[in-house]
Amino acid sequence: MQVIVPPIKSQGIKTKLVPWIQLLVPDVKGRWIEPFFGTGVVAFNSGFSQALLNDINPHIIRFYQAIKDRDITPESVREYLERESKLLAEANDKGYAHFRLVKDRFNKQHDPLDFLFLSRAGFNGMMRFNKKGEWNIPFCQKPERFSKSYITKIVNQVNKVACLIQPEWIFTAESFEQTILKARSNDIIYCDPPYIGRYVDYFSGWTEADELRLFSLLSETPAKFILSTWHHNDYRENKFIHSLWSKFNIVTRDHFYHGGGKIENRKSIVEALVFNFEANIEKHNAYVQPKPEQMVLFEQRSEYIKRKLRRG
DSSP states (O other): OOOOOOSOOOTTOOGGGHHHHHHHOOOOSSOEEESSOTTOHHHHTSOOSEEEEEOSOHHHHHHHHHHHTTSSOHHHHHHHHHHHHHHHHHOTGGGHHHHHHHHHHHHHHOOHHHHHHHHHHBGGGOOOBOTTSOBOOOBOSOTTOSOHHHHHHHHHHHHHHHHHOOTEEEEEOSOHHHHHTTOOTTOEEEEOOOOTTTOOOSTTOOOHHHHHHHHHHHHHOSSEEEEEEEEEOSSOBOHHHHHTGGGSEEEEEEEEEEOSSSGGGEEEEEEEEEESSOOOOOSBSOOOOOOHHHHHHHHHHHHHHHHHHHHO
């Protein structure tokens, strides 16, 4: 499966797990709903023409809404990155002076293109905000970060998601509770919350109380749902698998995260998908090709690109 990679980067992105997640998606006629949209990689590979995509981080939603509205285009992204990359390369303090300028500008004006810049120029692909809601990740210390090839890569990613975003995709920035309550029986909810007991780098944090509220809402929803979480690693288990999520069906998969600049920080973890419906799927490390409906959306994207190129 060729996975469409979005332009916004963040640690924990599900790019390598998309085929496994999509294998589990049931045949439903309603909307694809994500209360924790994040980078958007799972939604962009979902194949659904109707979607409700939410994240409490308003900068993510503002960025993709701007792409949907054509306020951000591949052309405007290229122009912006070419300008900022030159300023970054020429800036004092090995580029850090311009990074700080963009960071301070973003924290005041919340420009979606500055958000894109910070997500690609921040240390180790991380995304974190302080208690004031301000960007809180340092520079990657690479003043030549935005090479011509890297800019083209980002522009192509913007182009792909611009072609995939459908007219009936709705973007919201509200609580996960509000989004889940909007689901109906013919919808599918995909949840990728911060991993309890592992990650706290979320826009507003994640606590045991949040996990309990999520469990309660998913237990009561009339929709089908899939939840991503962690099962265990070499050192400990996710206690909530047994205390909460074992009420539902669970499948697992081996996965590796690269959590730092050194290869020794590449740690293994067993991922889990929790779901509330019956599925014919291997319990561990299942993988297949994408469903036909996914390919339809990809074909539509290809035709869109061809028409755009013909128009010049």
